Amino acid sequence: MKKKYVIIGAGVAGVTAAETIRAKDPDGAITIINGEPFPFYFRAAMSFYIKGAITEDELYGKPAVWAQKNNIRTLNDRVKQVRVDNKEVCTQNGLTEPYDKLLVATGAWPFVAPWPGADLDGVVTYRSLTCARHMIDYIKKHAVKKAVVVGGGILGVELVEDLHNLGLETTLLARESRVLELLLDPEGSGIILDQMKSDGVRVLFKTELKEIIGKDGRVEGIVTSGGETIEAGLVGVAIGVRPHIDFLEGSGLVIDRGVIVDQRLNTSDPDVYSAGDVAVRKVNGSYIPCRTWLTAARQGRVAGANMVEGGEPFEEKVFFNASHAYKSIYSAVGKYDEPEGGDIRHIRLEAGKGRYSKLVMDGDRIIGGVFIGYVTPVWDVCRAIESGAKVDPERLAGLKGSQLTEILTSGPPLLF
Amino acid sequence: MKQSVAGYKTMAMKTFSTQLSEWVELNVLNCIGVDECMKVCPAVDPGLSIKELNEATRDGGVLTEATLKFAADCVQCGRCDSVCPTVAGRSVMMLKLKEKMAESGLSPESHKKYFALKGHDKSRIRQAGFNAFMKARWKFGGGEKLKSEKLAPHIDKERFKKAEYLFYFGCYIFTKERSAVQCVDMADRLGMDYEVLGGLISCCGWPSLMAGRTEESEDCHKHLAGLIDRSSPRFVITGCAECFMSLNKVRVKYDMAFEPLTTPMWLNRFADRLDLKKDDSAVTFHDSCHISRKSGMPEPARELLSRLNPVTEMKRSGPDDTFCCGYWGLHSNPANLKSIHNSRFDEAMGTGADTMVVECVTCLESFAESVKPAGPKVVDIVSLVYERMNHR
Numbered sequence: 131m132k133k134k135y136v137i138i139g140a141g142v143a144g145v146t147a148a149e150t151i152r153a154k155d156p157d158g159a160i161t162i163i164n165g166e167p168f169p170f171y172f173r174a175a176m177s178f179y180i181k182g183a184i185t186e187d188e189l190y191g192k193p194a195v196w197a198q199k200n201n202i203r204t205l206n207d208r209v210k211q212v213r214v215d216n217k218e219v220c221t222q223n224g225l226t227e228p229y230d231k232l233l234v235a236t237g238a239w240p241f242v243a244p245w246p247g248a249d250l251d252g253v254v255t256y257r258s259l260t261c262a263r264h265m266i267d268y269i270k271k272h273a274v275k276k277a278v279v280v281g282g283g284i285l286g287v288e289l290v291e292d293l294h295n296l297g298l299e300t301t302l303l304a305r306e307s308r309v310l311e312l313l314l315d316p317e318g319s320g321i322i323l324d325q326m327k328s329d330g331v332r333v334l335f336k337t338e339l340k341e342i343i344g345k346d347g348r349v350e351g352i353v354t355s356g357g358e359t360i361e362a363g364l365v366g367v368a369i370g371v372r373p374h375i376d377f378l379e380g381s382g383l384v385i386d387r388g389v390i391v392d393q394r395l396n397t398s399d400p401d402v403y404s405a406g407d408v409a410v411r412k413v414n415g416s417y418i419p420c421r422t423w424l425t426a427a428r429q430g431r432v433a434g435a436n437m438v439e440g441g442e443p444f445e446e447k448v449f450f451n452a453s454h455a456y457k458s459i460y461s462a463v464g465k466y467d468e469p470e471g472g473d474i475r476h477i478r479l480e481a482g483k484g485r486y487s488k489l490v491m492d493g494d495r496i497i498g499g500v501f502i503g504y505v506t507p508v509w510d511v512c513r514a515i516e517s518g519a520k521v522d523p524e525r526l527a528g529l530k531g532s533q534l535t536e537i538l539t540s541g542p543p544l545l546f
Numbered sequence: 547m548k549q550s551v552a553g554y555k556t557m558a559m560k561t562f563s564t565q566l567s568e569w570v571e572l573n574v575l576n577c578i579g580v581d582e583c584m585k586v587c588p589a590v591d592p593g594l595s596i597k598e599l600n601e602a603t604r605d606g607g608v609l610t611e612a613t614l615k616f617a618a619d620c621v622q623c624g625r626c627d628s629v630c631p632t633v634a635g636r637s638v639m640m641l642k643l644k645e646k647m648a649e650s651g652l653s654p655e656s657h658k659k660y661f662a663l664k665g666h667d668k669s670r671i672r673q674a675g676f677n678a679f680m681k682a683r684w685k686f687g688g689g690e691k692l693k694s695e696k697l698a699p700h701i702d703k704e705r706f707k708k709a710e711y712l713f714y715f716g717c718y719i720f721t722k723e724r725s726a727v728q729c730v731d732m733a734d735r736l737g738m739d740y741e742v743l744g745g746l747i748s749c750c751g752w753p754s755l756m757a758g759r760t761e762e763s764e765d766c767h768k769h770l771a772g773l774i775d776r777s778s779p780r781f782v783i784t785g786c787a788e789c790f791m792s793l794n795k796v797r798v799k800y801d802m803a804f805e806p807l808t809t810p811m812w813l814n815r816f817a818d819r820l821d822l823k824k825d826d827s828a829v830t831f832h833d834s835c836h837i838s839r840k841s842g843m844p845e846p847a848r849e850l851l852s853r854l855n856p857v858t859e860m861k862r863s864g865p866d867d868t869f870c871c872g873y874w875g876l877h878s879n880p881a882n883l884k885s886i887h888n889s890r891f892d893e894a895m896g897t898g899a900d901t902m903v904v905e906c907v908t909c910l911e912s913f914a915e916s917v918k919p920a921g922p923k924v925v926d927i928v929s930l931v932y933e934r935m936n937h938r
């Protein structure tokens with residue numbers, strides 16, 4: 131009998147799972163329930179779309195014929211309930227879909243704190259193409275000239291860049307004492323900050339949002355925790371995301387900061403799997419969220435494989451994050467944020483203007499690294515971390531960042 | 547060599563082809579479609595979508611006409627790698643695409659020269675067909691006129707003395723007037739302890755790699771490692787950027803103790819004894835993709851040059867911005883190659899210098915095809931040093 135696979139969410143985790151299932155089970159019936167009015171798109175590339183570097187067609191992650199060609203049914207609908215006892219899901223449009231194997235890949239959604247004025251028009255979040263379009267339309271419609279972004283993390287910085295590209299005078303409020311505190315060390319943050327400042331972006335550190343003020347239901351400005359009033363026609367909120375799990379209430383699945391999964395991405399129910407930003411792996415008592423595009427995709431692949439035949443563990447890899455921060459490309463890998471002291475040393479490599487490269491060493495082993503501007507060596511760094519190969523810190527210190535590839539490669543060098 | 551060449555592969559080491567497949571599978575997922583790689587690429591036709599490209603590159607993916615053309619045209623310059631925000635290594639993915647091109651037997655005619663000419667297994671030359679074989683005979687080894695007397699005894703020899711320095715000339719040992727001969731002349735004058743390796747059987751494997759024959763290329767590496775080992779050098783010197791890349795790879799792969807040097811790196815070491823004549827006229831410098839960008843070493847050649855002439859930089863130079871001479875690809879449209887050369891010449895002339903120096907014999911050969919009276923002189927850095935050694 132044909133197996134029925136149902137996937138909730140057409141993000142990268144869901145779509146990669148569908149693709150994997152199809153490769154392993156040519157006859158199975160696959161249904162993706164897509165809560166967005168667009169086919170799968172490169173969520174992490176929205177900035178490039180906003181600034182006009184890629185077209186809408188290029189933003190879509192699969193060719194238009196993909197679903198049809200792979201015999202994948204897609205429903206434009208939202209799941210409102212999962213009944214694991216009956217092995218079925220119920221949707222907003224009133225459908226009841228039975229499944230043999232279910233994947234929850236519903237991602238995450240930006241969190242908006244209950245500030246006074248948070249429900250005014252012009253308070254926006256940034257997660258989906260719908261969000262992006264709404265933001266652009268709103269700016270045009272109300273001829274918005276000034277904006278405030280709340281949150282100095284990667285999404286906040288990205289939003290600042292987008293708003294700057296859209297011609298808005300922007301102020302960033304960061305609770306921390308520097309931008310991208312979670313991703314970069316102070317010097318790395320400084321490089322990004324300098325770029326923002328040279329574009330005229332105002333950045334307020336150790337500052338939180340106290341109140342959003344408005345008139346006739348529309349945003350007109352904000353008041354900071356320091357008591358300053360800042361005029362703004364748009365307020366972008368990027369203070370973190372929460373997993374999309376509201377519809378799982380009462381399902382019986384174990385939820386704790388996300389859908390809890392094991393090493394095989396299996397939830398507390400043997401026929402339900404979860405992958406991507408909605409899932410949280412609990413390993414030896416610690417919670418490991420997904421957070422990045424590549425991890426979501428890799429999880430989708432493993433979950434898809436396990437929905438067909440089970441047994442494939444999600445392989446823990448060295449932490450890898452590479453993206454663009456403001457106008458630079460950057461990458462932070464491994465234990466890039468381990469503070470100096472004891473055997474832990476930070477080794478700066480000469481990198482050149484606007485560039486930055488640093489390795490984090492534990493004795494004579496590399497455990498992490500941060501790169502800005504020039505990121506080519508990062509995979510070699512990851513491999514060096516993975517293999518635990520010994521490296522002479524003295525030799526490293528004399529190197530240019532770009533020479534790392536040559537010295538590090540702990541197997542056959544891959545990047546020729 | 548800490549580990550015998552024969553012992554290699556008994557380790558759980560994956561073939562390059564397998565590594566490429568794994569790389570592609572991971573990085574097709576990593577790719578977020580921002581198209582940055584394609585925007586800086588000198589080889590791709592506008593309009594080829596990343597989606598199509600990624601699908602074709604994956605295992606089981608079908609090559610389309612456009613992806614095939616691209617596979618043959620890619621020069622492996624690495625511009626794409628340095629602009630990707632997710633570090634998805636497009637140039638490495640392109641090696642997989644080249645491999646698929648070769649496996650499917652769809653390599654364009656113009657591309658066949660790469661596997662016709664070189665490699666230690668001479669049967670390959672025969673496989674390539676009569677015409678290619680004759681051409682190879684003429685170009686490499688057959689035409690006596692091309693050989694230098696000084697280098698002839700070294701061509702394809704298999705016995706080596708132990709020496710501190712090993713000159714690795716690969717297939718460019720067959721050229722009479724240029725770099726290779728000048729290198730050994732200078733080495734003699736400097737009284738260096740050296741040995742020479744070159745010819746068809748010591749191919750660095752790069753042409754095979756470009757032809758998508760990764761296995762053959764690995765085979766070349768293995769053979770090369772064995773040959774180098776016979777001389778147990780401390781330094782291996784080459785004037786070819788592709789040989790340099792391959793040496794780095796061979797060194798790591800077989801855990802060998804030698805240090806690879808480009809010709810400028812070598813000459814800088816002997817700078818005091820070269821007694822170079824300085825000249826006031828400015829020259830400009832064309833970076834090699836494989837040395838400046840991929841190996842991250844834009845300095846040694848500049849350091850050496852600054853001992854000879856003032857250096858003025860072209861608009862696009864250094865590891866970020868330099869671009870490929872086009873030697874290794876761009877077959878489908880020779881006009882494209884010409885226009886790349888011409889724009890580089892214009893840029894060189896724009897600096898006010900009348901000489902554009904290169905540090906790689908491949909760049910030299912590539913540009914030589916388009917040199918014109920109105921353009922800059924294209925000069926190998928080795929020749930320049932050779933001319934200016936005062937005690938000549």
Ligand SMILES: Cc1cc2nc3c(=O)[nH]c(=O)nc-3n(C[C@H](O)[C@H](O)[C@H](O)COP(=O)(O)OP(=O)(O)OC[C@H]3O[C@@H](n4cnc5c(N)ncnc54)[C@H](O)[C@@H]3O)c2cc1C
Pocket residue numbers: 138139140141142143144163164165166173174175176177207208209210235236237238256257258285288374377405406407408420421422423424426452453454
């Ligand atoms: C602007 C932006 C930039 C980013 N940049 C980067 C980057 O550069 N690098 C990086 O690694 N990561 C980046 N990320 C993060 C990355 O995009 C996510 O980690 C990744 O998309 C997670 O994939 P996912 O499939 O788990 O979830 P999502 O992509 O969020 O997909 C989940 C889908 O499920 C849908 N859904 C939710 N609930 C339901 C329901 N009840 N019924 C039906 N459908 C539902 C959602 O609408 C959504 O379409 C960025 C994110 C954003 C927003």
Ligand code: SF4
Pocket residue numbers: 583586587588589590619620621622623624625626627636637640
């Ligand atoms: S290596 Fe150069 S030619 Fe090949 S894809 Fe990249 S940019 Fe294009």
